[in-house]
Amino acid sequence: MSNQKPIYVTQPQLPALQDFTQLLGQIWDSKVLTNGGPFHQQLEGALCDYLGVKHLALFTNATIALVTALQALRVTGEVITTPYSFVATAHSLLWNGIKPVFVDIDPDTLNLDPAKIEAAITPQTTAIMPVHCYGNPCNVAEIQRIADIYGLKVIYDAAHAFAVNIDSGSILNHGDLSVLSFHATKVFNTFEGGAIICPDAKMKQRIDHLKNFGFVDETTVVAPGINGKMNEMQAAFGLLQLRDIDAAIDARQAIDARYRTALNGVPGVQCVSNTAASRTNYSYFPILIDSKYPETRDNLYFRLRQHDIYARRYFYPLITDFPMYRGLASASPSNLPVAKKIAEQVICLPIYPNLTEADQSRIIAVIRGG
Numbered sequence: 001m002s003n004q005k006p007i008y009v010t011q012p013q014l015p016a017l018q019d020f021t022q023l024l025g026q027i028w029d030s031k032v033l034t035n036g037g038p039f040h041q042q043l044e045g046a047l048c049d050y051l052g053v054k055h056l057a058l059f060t061n062a063t064i065a066l067v068t069a070l071q072a073l074r075v076t077g078e079v080i081t082t083p084y085s086f087v088a089t090a091h092s093l094l095w096n097g098i099k100p101v102f103v104d105i106d107p108d109t110l111n112l113d114p115a116k117i118e119a120a121i122t123p124q125t126t127a128i129m130p131v132h133c134y135g136n137p138c139n140v141a142e143i144q145r146i147a148d149i150y151g152l153k154v155i156y157d158a159a160h161a162f163a164v165n166i167d168s169g170s171i172l173n174h175g176d177l178s179v180l181s182f183h184a185t186k187v188f189n190t191f192e193g194g195a196i197i198c199p200d201a202k203m204k205q206r207i208d209h210l211k212n213f214g215f216v217d218e219t220t221v222v223a224p225g226i227n228g229k230m231n232e233m234q235a236a237f238g239l240l241q242l243r244d245i246d247a248a249i250d251a252r253q254a255i256d257a258r259y260r261t262a263l264n265g266v267p268g269v270q271c272v273s274n275t276a277a278s279r280t281n282y283s284y285f286p287i288l289i290d291s292k293y294p295e296t297r298d299n300l301y302f303r304l305r306q307h308d309i310y311a312r313r314y315f316y317p318l319i320t321d322f323p324m325y326r327g328l329a330s331a332s333p334s335n336l337p338v339a340k341k342i343a344e345q346v347i348c349l350p351i352y353p354n355l356t357e358a359d360q361s362r363i364i365a366v367i368r369g370g
């Protein structure tokens with residue numbers, strides 16, 4: 001083991017503590033801790049402006065937001081989704097009693113391959129749940145074309161896609177609903193948190209009811225809603241985070257560029273590129289290790305750990321390898337050859353605004369020294 005300080009795959013960007021305690025002071029004065037208080041309302045408005053979206057409902061985390069998004073659209077039966085994601089994507093389906101149907105990914109975008117969706121549609125299919133993996137935009141036009149032909153809803157797991165734009169504007173304006181995560185590991189965080197983005201006020205109202213137990217007013221409950229509300233402390237923190245977000249993304253961009261230059265031409269190391277976005281957030285830095293590299297992906301992963309560098313194999317294992325999914329016919333490895341291969345090759349390297357050049361050089365040296 002080395003005795004250098006550990007480098008983790010990410011580290012949250014935090015506002016100045018005194019700025020946060022000042023906002024906490026306001027919460028202490030008002031005694032409004034949750035239930036759609038002033039900070040919650042302010043953050044919803046500020047995020048709509050920043051992201052370029054019409055309506056946004058804040059949540060306690062993205063997993064509850066995904067579960068609620070499916071409820072809001074009354075999705076049932078079967079939903080087509082990707083095996084190459086964090087387990088919460090598929091778990092949100094099981095929490096609604098919905099059967100996930102896994103479809104393989106595209107080798108370039110690492111997102112659900114639109115060309116393989118139609119073959120997976122059955123009379124029970126009601127929706128598609130793609131993921132903008134690493135913030136790389138899905139082929140939204142093609143997915144919408146298929147959804148329109150078959151009358152399917154589209155819910156994007158946009159947990160990684162904060163502030164990602166394509167030529168037409170925010171990627172979050174596509175599909176019926178999109179869900180963001182504000183978990184501590186994300187580009188924009190509120191300790192824990194998330195949001196549903198929706199195109200119209202009526203749907204936003206339904207989502208607001210669902211995240212508050214189904215309450216419409218003091219005495220009326222219209223649905224078996226959940227408690228998904230973001231609290232005032234998280235929302236106040238989010239307002240401070242938003243102030244610094246552009247600088248945080250710029251710092252990530254510089255780190256991303258340095259990795260690409262330093263790893264260019266290293267045999268067996270391919271940096272995943274994000275070509276479809278007109279603006280991206282540099283939330284992850286995935287590389288793919290192939291047979292031209294002198295050792296296996298796992299050897300490199302463990303060698304990095306010996307140097308106290310904690311890169312992560314996102315996403316390995318595939319969701320379809322976990323016991324609650326692996327018995328499904330669509331989870332069979334023969335149905336998912338691209339996802340299987342990528343899951344064996346991927347490593348996400350550390351990237352966060354405060355990653356120093358010296359620390360980044362340490363990471364690059366270990367990889368080049370392979």
Ligand SMILES: Cc1ncc(COP(=O)(O)O)c(C=O)c1O
Pocket residue numbers: 061062063064085086088089131157159160180181182183192193194
């Ligand atoms: C693709 C994806 N979906 C959903 C989630 C769940 O988000 P949360 O932790 O906010 O519940 C995450 C990560 O945490 C994720 O990476």
